[in-house]
Amino acid sequence: MEALYIFMLxxxxxxxxxxxxxxILHTPLMSGSNFVHGVVLVGAMVVLGHADPEDPLQxxxxxxxxxxxxxxxxxxxxxxxxxxAMFIKKN
Amino acid sequence: xxxxxLVDASYFVVAVLFILGLKAMASxxxxxxxxxxxxxxxxxxxxVTFFTPGMQNFGLIILAIAIGGVAAWWSGKVxxxxxxxQMVAIYNGMGGGAAAAxxxxxxARGGVHGVVFTTLATLGALIGAVSFSGSCVAFxxxxxxxxxxxxxxxxxxxxxxxxxxTILVGVGIVVSGDPTPTQIITFFVLSLVLGVIITLPIxxxxxxxxxxxFNAFTGLAVGFEGYVLGxxxxxxxxxxxxxAGTLLTQLMAKAMxxxxxxxxxxxxxxxxxxxSGPTGTMKECSAMDAASMMRYAQKVIIVPGYGMAxxxxxxxxxxxxxLLEEAGVEVKFAxxxxxxxxxxxxxxxxxxxxxxxxxxxxxEEINEEFSQADVALVIGANDVVNPVARTDKTSPIYGMxxxxxxxxxxxxxxxxxxxxxxxxxxxxxxxxxxxxxxYGSAQGVVSEMIGHVKSLS
Numbered sequence: 001m002e003a004l005y006i007f008m009l010x011x012x013x014x015x016x017x018x019x020x021x022x023x024i025l026h027t028p029l030m031s032g033s034n035f036v037h038g039v040v041l042v043g044a045m046v047v048l049g050h051a052d053p054e055d056p057l058q059x060x061x062x063x064x065x066x067x068x069x070x071x072x073x074x075x076x077x078x079x080x081x082x083x084x085a086m087f088i089k090k091n
Numbered sequence: 092x093x094x095x096x097l098v099d100a101s102y103f104v105v106a107v108l109f110i111l112g113l114k115a116m117a118s119x120x121x122x123x124x125x126x127x128x129x130x131x132x133x134x135x136x137x138x139v140t141f142f143t144p145g146m147q148n149f150g151l152i153i154l155a156i157a158i159g160g161v162a163a164w165w166s167g168k169v170x171x172x173x174x175x176x177q178m179v180a181i182y183n184g185m186g187g188g189a190a191a192a193x194x195x196x197x198x199a200r201g202g203v204h205g206v207v208f209t210t211l212a213t214l215g216a217l218i219g220a221v222s223f224s225g226s227c228v229a230f231x232x233x234x235x236x237x238x239x240x241x242x243x244x245x246x247x248x249x250x251x252x253x254x255x256x257t258i259l260v261g262v263g264i265v266v267s268g269d270p271t272p273t274q275i276i277t278f279f280v281l282s283l284v285l286g287v288i289i290t291l292p293i294x295x296x297x298x299x300x301x302x303x304x305f306n307a308f309t310g311l312a313v314g315f316e317g318y319v320l321g322x323x324x325x326x327x328x329x330x331x332x333x334x335a336g337t338l339l340t341q342l343m344a345k346a347m348x349x350x351x352x353x354x355x356x357x358x359x360x361x362x363x364x365x366x367s368g369p370t371g372t373m374k375e376c377s378a379m380d381a382a383s384m385m386r387y388a389q390k391v392i393i394v395p396g397y398g399m400a401x402x403x404x405x406x407x408x409x410x411x412x413x414l415l416e417e418a419g420v421e422v423k424f425a426x427x428x429x430x431x432x433x434x435x436x437x438x439x440x441x442x443x444x445x446x447x448x449x450x451x452x453x454x455e456e457i458n459e460e461f462s463q464a465d466v467a468l469v470i471g472a473n474d475v476v477n478p479v480a481r482t483d484k485t486s487p488i489y490g491m492x493x494x495x496x497x498x499x500x501x502x503x504x505x506x507x508x509x510x511x512x513x514x515x516x517x518x519x520x521x522x523x524x525x526x527x528x529x530y531g532s533a534q535g536v537v538s539e540m541i542g543h544v545k546s547l548s
Contacts, residue, residue: 003318003326006323006326006327006330007314007318007326007330010314010326010327010329010330010331010334011330011331011333011334012334013110013327013331013334014113014310014330014331014332014333014334014335014336014338015334015335015338017110017113017114017117017331017335018113018117018334018335018338018339019338020117021117021339021342022118022119023346023428023434023435023438023453024119024435024438024439024448024451025116025117025118025119025122025435026339026342026343026433026434026435027175027176027179027431027433027434027435027436027438027439028116028122028435028439029113029116029117029335029339030179030302030303030306030336030339030433031175031179032112032113032116032125032126032129033113033306033310033331033332033335033336033339034179034182034183034186034306034309034332035126035129035130035133036109036112036113036129036310036328036331036332037183037186037306037309037310037313037328037329037332038133038182038186039105039109039132039133039136039313039324039325039328039329040186040189040190040193040309040313040316040325040329041133041136041137041156041189042102042136042137042140042322042324042325043189043190043193043313043316043317043320043322043325044189044192044193045137045140045141045143045146045152045156046140046143046146046320046322047193047196047197047200047320048148048151048152048155048196049140049143049145049146049147049148049149049152050145050146050147050200050202051148051196051200052200053147053148055199057199058196058199058200059148059151061192061195061196061199062148062151062192062196063151063154063155064188064192065188065189065192065193065196066151066152066155066156066159066189067155067156067158067159068159068185068186068188068189068192069159069185069186069189070155070156070157070158070159070160070163071159071160071162071163071182071185072163072182072183072185072186072189073133073137073160073163074159074160074161074163074164074167075163075164075166075167075178075181075182075185076167076179076182076183076186077126077129077130077133077164077167078163078164078167078168079167079170079175079178079179079182080116080126081123081126081130082167082168082172082175083172083175083439084116084122084123084125084126085123086439086442086443
């Protein structure tokens, strides 16, 4: 039940945060939110961390999860940072 | 016990950093700070996770982070600005894939119990897998590795049947409570195929909306898997992105006047317009003629498109802009909401070239001004200035807001060849009386124009 409240509040937060964004920031923001869900890396680490060390299949799936999660986080950060760096140069 | 407390407290701080970061990214002034905050949050989250009680396999975890992180970091650093959209697509797909893999591992461990947990794990797996395979297809298309549109016969029926079968298998997993490996594998294969099938027929200008939709999908999948794992940071970050991504998708779709359902179920294809092409002839002009037309104009509006960015001509274009301004010509840039490959992409590209914000205008801001402009210079843009969107009800892009370049006294179009636009539709503008076409790469033609403008002053 608690989680349901978290779901609801988080959904409103997400909506509010984006609601008044100028068009020029749509792409960087999409990229930024893409980076934020890179936190899936944490989940991937936890499942690989609890996988049975004797079971190659579990280890393989967990390993793939962490590789993908890390790529999402790292790639998302670099790309967003590069885009936003251009906006800063001006000011 | 203290380790657990430390981890949980850190996750809380991380969630706050993510939300503040996103909030800051919503304004040009604070945007840079925003990504740094979110970045700090990510590093903290990753580090404290190592202290989660009961963790093992540390060697593998570190190796996997190194492989994924370094590869993505490097590819993100070297990619050209014009290719950003497909990189966002592929990184997003990887996030979806990770969420799906988390679900797969939880099922393999037999760690999911109870209807709520199983439902959310299954739902997250479905959405994550669709986002993964769909994003891979989107990447392949934008990268030019795959043909633009590829439709099955009775595409919509196939989509719906496949989606229903997948959901049915998913329900089977939830109901059985203790799914067999066959059930799980079938479910994942179906989900992956579904993502591919949905994305394949989507082409052209609709792609950014689809990438944004998959971005929202991945967010939801991450949120659901976060619930299964009992990590609030994942729930919050995932759902916030899911909601923000959904809204962003709607904003984009609105900018293109294409409801999401149309994008998914009746994609734009060139064939739709067979038969009644525009009539008239296309008239060529030299860079010299174009340059003198602009040099002696009062007002020039430049409409940049993806073609300009691909040719890397934005720096040259800005150089010419400065020359024209020195000669007393008023120059403005008109940006269509979906110029480039995503909303805002063209602004990023022009910012890279050094064009000041004050010279860049949105569609609503500038559309009235075309009728007062002496010259509209269209560089590598096509569908966004196609007047049939206003007039021809049978055109697949009918209703999409366009830049009224055709209302200018003279229209000069720099174009690589005589082909149709990204959506495959013939452009009626090119056949208009006041329109002249300058063939060549944007880079070359604009350089030539610069030379002529200089010689005229």
